[in-house]
Amino acid sequence: MNHFTKWAAAAALATAGSAALAEGLFTPNLSYRTGPFAATGIPLMNGQADYMNMLNARDGGIGGVMIDFEECETGYSTEKGVECYEKTKGKAIVTQPWSTGITLQVLPKTNVDEIPILAPGYGFSPMMDGKTFQWAFNTPAGYWDAADMIVQYLEGQGSLDGKKIAFLHLDHPYGKEPLPLLERMAEEKGFELVPIPVGLKEMQNQSAQWLQIRRERPDYVVMWGWGAMNAGAITEAVKTKFPMENMVGVWWAGHDADLKIVGEDGKGYKSISWSFPNLDAPVVADIKTHVVDAGNSKSNEEEMAGVFYNRGIIISAILAEGIRMAQQEFDTGEIDASQLRWGLENIDMTEARISELGLDGMVPPFKTSCADHTGKSGGWMLEWDGEKFVKVSDHLTPNTEAYEALVAEKAAEYAEANAPWPVNDACEM
Known part of the structure; x- marks a missing residue:
């Protein structure tokens, strides 16, 4: 004992x-x-x-x-x-x-x-x-880990150089959170990032956003949705015949109930996740x-x-x-x-x-x-098989070293903007 x-x-x-x-x-x-x-x-x-x-x-x-x-x-x-x-x-x-x-x-x-x-x-x-x-x-x-793993997964399907990624996101602090990293990655990897915000009042009627997606003809749609926005986006994607295998959500956009609305038509939709049932x-x-x-x-x-x-x-x-x-x-x-x-x-x-x-x-x-x-847990890419989410990747881990400098930069900015801000100097990296 x-x-x-x-x-x-x-x-x-x-x-x-x-x-x-x-x-x-x-x-x-x-x-x-x-x-x-x-x-x-x-x-x-x-x-x-x-x-x-x-x-x-x-x-x-x-x-x-x-x-x-x-x-x-x-x-x-x-x-x-x-x-x-x-x-x-x-x-x-x-x-x-x-x-x-x-x-x-x-x-x-x-x-x-x-x-x-x-x-x-x-x-x-x-x-x-x-x-x-x-x-x-x-x-x-964290959210930057999610963005990194999504881009990693998409790169596994082929180079992103010259590709276009629509970033469909809730127009809320949550939805904007990955933008600083995605913008840097777009510059580094040569893809075009097209941010498409969805207002709180537009979550269930995204016809304007999906009209823009049809016009832009992106190679992928990355969705940073939440709540009613997810079901609205998935329903519109099916209606406009967007190829679901090219649509990937953050872990909060991987809810079974949202996909059950479209069932088999949602087959191929993916979501990064740090948990699995x-x-x-x-x-x-x-x-x-x-x-x-x-x-x-x-x-x-x-x-x-x-x-x-x-x-x-x-x-x-x-x-x-x-x-x-x-x-x-x-x-x-x-x-x-x-x-x-x-x-x-x-x-x-x-x-x-x-x-x-x-x-x-x-x-x-x-x-x-x-x-x-x-803690850098990483996660798995999940895919909707028409009835449930299944794992379609091995354990993915974020390339945190690639954005350590961005973390330090944004943390320092926050501390300066909220000064005096106590820092744990006794903590060894």
């Missing part, structure tokens, strides 16, 4: 023998089960909640301390998101903002409040620079036993088979692993926000650890540090 196991056992006995109950680990989620993005928010929130509920039911929480996974509804509104952050920050050990717009608003506050932001696969891309963004984590992969993974069986069969899940069988529900599981597993690491390091169950920051900086998701957690095949290995708040 190792030191941490002995400590956890002792903590459990002490709790059992005491009338005083632990306050719990308060890990609020700024959810969006309502509004124009609810169709994608609901399965993600359900997957997150079910994993935490499973830990509470199966293990008594994490390290003998129950998890308080309260949701604060934002409707994906930046204003409501900031209100939720202010409402929950008092006893929270983490904030999960969910929108890139909310993340950008909360980012400077976390330096003052000293609460880590956990934004898996989203947010401001330079947050990967842990020295500059001490309290922000876009673990296990393995329905035979032990964690899925545990969630069924401890949460679903107990009547404590808001999900359903169809949703639980999809990419987004299972990504929600991975997101909560990442947070839980950060909590475990902090509990072990600081020899306490009820960690604080500062201790969780250390935990999130010391996650080592090896293949062995992924298997121990019952997440086999659901996420690639990754490792964080004080300097690297992303």
Whole structure:
């Protein structure tokens, strides 16, 4: 029995023998089960909640301390998101903002409040620079990683020199996030990048955008969509007979429900992803036993088979692993926000650890540090086969060295614009 196991056992006995109950680990989620993005928010929130509920039911929480996974509804509104952050920050050990717009608003506050932001696969891309963004984590992969892997995959189909790529994106901080890197890559690799924004009011009627795509005749369409925009774009692509095998989305544009609208007609559509639904993974069986069969899940069988529900599981597993690491390091169950920051900086998701957690095949290995708040997990290219998403690539990893200078440049710009901005000089690269 190792030191941490002995400590956890002792903590459990002490709790059992005491009338005083632990306050719990308060890990609020700024959810969006309502509004124009609810169709994608609901399965993600359900997957997150079910994993935490499973830990509470199966293990008594994490390290003998129950998890308080309260949701604060934002409707994906930046204003409501900031209100939720202010409402929950008092006893929270983490904030999960969910929108890139909310993340950008909360980012400077976390330096003052000293609460880590956990934004898996989203947010401001330079947050990967842990020295500059001490309290922000876009673990296990950021938007620039996604853009790099998409371009890598397209290059695997043939040189991009002289090709044209339409960048169909939500006209929102989220949709604009990869533009600095894509513009540089276009210059370096010789392809023409044609940005095509989709306003929030145009998400379900993109006739103007697809008229432009027909006029431009791009070799590829790269989609940075979200919520209702994805279904609108995929429906228009089918209607205009755009070759679906030449359309690739970011991981938030790979939602099963959007493709089921067009079914077989969507065959060939692709999405990069740092997660994958393995329905035979032990964690899925545990969630069924401890949460679903107990009547404590808001999900359903169809949703639980999809990419987004299972990504929600991975997101909560990442947070839980950060909590475990902090509990072990600081020899306490009820960690604080500062201790969780250390935990999130010391996650080592090896293949062995992924298997121990019952997440086999659901996420690639990754490792964080004080300097690297992303972890460089990479991902897989998924393709819609007419009924579901399947893997059509080996494990892809981003060429982060190619944009390290851009990360440093944009991080320095942000710090200067928000001066005085504390930097973690004690962190060694």
